[in-house]
Amino acid sequence: MKTAVVLLPGLNRDRDMIAALTKITGRPPVTVWQTETDIPDVDLIVIPGGFSFGDYLRCGAIGARMPVMRAVAEKARQGVMVMGVCNGFQILLEAGLLPGALMRNATLKFVCREVKLEVANANTAFTRGYAAGQIIRCPVAHHDGNYFADAETLTRLEGEGQVVFRYAEGTNPNGSVNDIAGIVSREGNVLGMMPHPENLIEAAHGGNDGRALFEGALGIAA
């Protein structure tokens, strides 16, 4: 299983993601710097979390315009699995690879805590390791995770099963519409989510609920 992690200055959960992918696949991911225009053939491309370019403009707005993102878009078009977590999700939205926007948390504060996620659609390549309706634990750590989309887009997302994770049991930490925590593209090969599955994959993390997501994406039997 080959994976790649996109690196942009200011991302800071790259090391977490690299460590998680290394533990799950048994080999370190390829890293791709922001100026590169080619991404090698891999099974999964991940844009990790952080504050690309400080997020001094809209979150992810500058990162989405770096050369490497054209290569990511091309790979996504070819059907390669692409996953953006936290700032990575924000970048995918800004790059137009997923619909909607992420606004400031409703509390206007950064929030780091464990939440509950409901697997809203277990019928995607990413979520096939979970059961539909399954409640999993997952940490969040963000300031701008308040998902929003217009009514028409929401209807489509909900209607076509593109909402894959929802904050459950009253744990919505940011005010996201419909408790949306993660969505996939219509083709199902691009996932964006605010929570951090890479921080819950082993005993030292106090649980491994995030692991099945990577295993699903990579087709590794759990």
Added chain:
Amino acid sequence: MTIPNTVPITEDLVSAHGLKPDEYQRILGLIGREPSFTELGIFSAMWNEHCSYKSSKRWLRTLPTKGERVIHGPGENAGVVDIGDGDCVVFKMESHNHPSYIEPYQGAATGVGGILRDVFTMGARPVAAMNALRFGEPNHPKTRHLVAGVVSGVGGYGNAFGVPTVGGEVEFDASYNGNCLVNAFAAGIAKTDGIFLSKAEGVGLPVVYLGAKTGRDGVGGATMASAEFDDQIEEKRPTVQVGDPFTEKCLLEACLELMASGAVIAIQDMGAAGLTCSAVEMGAKGDLGIELDLDKVPVREERMSAYEMMLSESQERMLMVLRPEMEDDAAAIFRKWGLDFAIVGKTTDDLRFSVLHQGEEVANLPIKELGDQAPEYDRPWLVPATPKPLADDDVPEADVADALLTLLASPNLSSRRWVWEQYDTLIQGNSLQLPGGDAGVVRVDGHATKALAFSSDVTPRYCEADPFEGGKQAVAECWRNLTATGALPLAATDNLNFGNPERPEIMGQFVRAIEGIGEACRALGFPIVSGNVSLYNETNGKGIMPTPTIGGVGLIDDWQTMKRAAFAADGEAILLVGAPPSWGTHLGQSAYLRDVHGRRDGPPPPVDLDKEKRVGDFVRRLIRDGVVTACHDLSDGGLAVALAEMAMASGVGATVNQVNDISPVPVFFGEDQGRYLVTLGIDPQGPQMADLWREADALGIFMPWIGSTGGRELKLGEARAVSVAALRDVHEGWFPTFMG
């Protein structure tokens, strides 16, 4: 506007630079002429209290700083301690009190940025941060504003930089009304053979400026931090720097890449008094002169004068001496990270610090004397009076359950979740224990079993009542918190926050606290390897409580044996290790007296250091032997609060039922030192337990079996049972309600 270098040097100007008349005479004597305006600025930057430690140095020298594992003690950017397998931990704590009071978000943010830079300047990747925050009383009109700003500033910088905040303190007291404390701690991990120092080596080598551009922010900041506040404090806002965590993150990655390339000979971050302090430090330590050409310094404002450039405290900047043959490689790394890189000077052999600006020499000073010949004071001090003990019959009564609920809902003992959920506690994926327990714990990246524990502690009301015992207690409490996780305490950093040292009673607090800290560190084998002194924490002549914050680091060989405070299961025996015969006795200066009865009298609990060590070593051994299932130290609020914390962390209740004929208030709320609660996974009536009791007995440690875990209520002796849910409600409620 440009300030020329020809500003006449008047008495007023000298005084505005924080230099006393005798200090100015000393300058005249050293250089044999009147200083230029820029030179006066340089002296003021180097000789202020913040940079020169002129009032504290004499006493700091008495602290134990050496130990088997200590690689670098005080005097470097941070302390360095061996953790085995070729790795070391690099750490320090530093205050940003004055800036945070003036501009809480940026003051706190740049405090975090500064301490992170101290750590990675030495070649270490930061892996953990803590913050000890102290604010005025909750109903003071500025307090909420300061809490909100400081907490979001700490989070805003640390979260974006990418370091987990794993511990800290938040406390409220009227003595901080006009002077909040922001003490930032950071720790990093490096290879023992990959430590970088500030000492320059080699003549004629390029001095390189890296990082962000220089602006006018923070000009005179260190001098500001060495003065008392008055009501005109708002006028000092322009002296606070502005932080840019994105640039700092890039600077971290670029510096570590550059260090790995072998290009770096010496490196020094620009902190207080920026370019001045860093250049003088590199030259003076290496017995070299430094020549700077300010026309080469990257600036972001127009027409900056030499004076402003030399005193700017713009953040995220570094000075390095590089191998000349590797200049191109170095420049490429910095370009990749979008950072400025400029050769701004060279090392010389004349031991002069010379500064050129627009073709003119604006300063030429003896470099060694700038640092080494700073004034040093043996300030007069008064032995603080010790408060009278409480009379034997002076045990104010209260219902134990009510008092516990009052304490858990109080400003100082309630949950700090509102604060630490604004910090990224999980980033890097190595956090094993988060804030809210005894110590924060992170795994050592790249090692299968090792972890580091971090704790920050001081009890200022103890220090106020008796600085010597309070100083001891701060160290012992930190050592105890590390021990409670199973960690072996390695070393500590101190952040000494006091009032105006020119007042003998304040100087007396300082001297006695240091003596207490020194005594405890020696007894516990817990050397001080780095630190920071913050004096003049006064507003309108009223000082803060003496607050010597201790930040400690401990090593856990195998994190699978680590213990947490949460009760592990129902039906386990609870032991009070290190108890006096009646379990608890000391109510002087207790949280119970303060928060239930509004009294702040009596002496603080004394710390028996010999006993402290024996009990702690015994508890640590029990943890490592695997018989302990949960462990928590006793501190503010005594036995009752400690039990409640263990219950709230787990949801498991407990019954303490062995309290026959003992007066319940001192038992449950006494703050006697050197005590731990442990639960055991063995039969308390079985032979293994009998062996443990015999062992404890032989060590002179009293370890009564006080009750058992189980149920969903906490029942303390004869008091009514309180549900764990009700405890949590009041404990979690105070902070969010306060902040609205």
